[in-house]
Amino acid sequence: MWNIAHNLGGFLAPIIAGTAAKTFGWQWGMWVPGICGMVLGALILLGVKGSPEEAGFDPVEPDEDEAPAEPAAAEAADGEDAAAAGEISLWDRLVRDVLKNPYLWGLALTYFFIYVVRQGVTSWFVFYLIKAKGIADAGTAALRVSGLELGGLFGSLLAGRISDWLIARDPEGGAVGKRVQVVLAYTVGIAGMLLAFASTPASVGWLQWVTVFMIGFFLYGPQMLIGLCGAEIVGPKSVGASEGFLGWVAYLGAANAGIPLSIIVKDFGWGAYFTTLLAACGFAALLLVPMTNVPSHVQRVERRKARAALRAAKEE
Secondary structure (H helix, E strand, C coil), rough: CCCCHHHHHHHHHHHHHHHHHHHHHHHHHHHHHHHHHHHHHHHHHHHCCCCCCCCCCCCCCCCCCCCCCCCHHHHCCCCCHHHHHCCCCCHHHHHHHHHHHHHHHHHHHHEEEEEHHHHHHHHHHHHHHHCCCHHHHHHHHHHHHHHHHHHHHHHHHHHHHHHHHHHCCCCCHHHHHHHHHHHHHHHHHHHHHHHHHHHHHCCCCEEEHHHHHHHHHHHHHHHHHHHHHHHHCCHHHHHHHHHHHHHHHHHHHCCCHHHHHHHHHHHCCCHHHHHHHHHHHHHHHHHHHHHHHCCCHHHHHHHHHHHHHHHHHCCC
């Protein structure tokens, strides 16, 4: 539900900005979206609390420090209570929970490649239809790619629901890993739909629209779930650092879909463009495979408590 804001905003932005520009002049096509962002940002700043407890609700997950989620370190922690050593600084949390966490690096690099594909699609599909498929004008080409955000809306909702269902079906399995499995399946779907779009003839406009819809369907699910995995894999006090790190790497990927892709298209043609996007999907899939059983922070805390209780029972 949270992630479909991307799709609704992407769908409404041209309508809002275009209407403002047509009614009041082109400058207002820039001012109105900015004003909307400022107003909503102010409401969030004034209204959102720092935690559920501050708003009068119960905590949604244990607020405990946890050893880093490295495969060996998570087991080596085996009952050690990091919080007993005192309060941990923000820098130490960043280093311990984020920069030393191999799973977050894997997620971040996956995000990089997903954003290469996302930006490559949103920035270049219209030009591809005009230059390679012979579509007469930009308006017609834009209409044929208009299903991207709509497909993303449905794909995001379904990806979240499927991953929740997988976790509920196997609560003892790695919760983050279940979401990673969905991301992996969606990434394969992206690759398949890119191939379908490249091979669809320009004369079948409705089929081009459907393939773009399905690209959006498969593309926005990973975009949402990777960020969610990054939040669930660290403790509550490190979520901001985790999301910031993932977002930073993701937008490095978006940047690489600009000039580098333009050079690829110019020097090697549109076939190389699609090969690059497919290679990005392949690298993302390879990065995801080792993470299909990763537990969440909550699960690690619960397992640590269970091990401590078992040891205490044996000692008695």
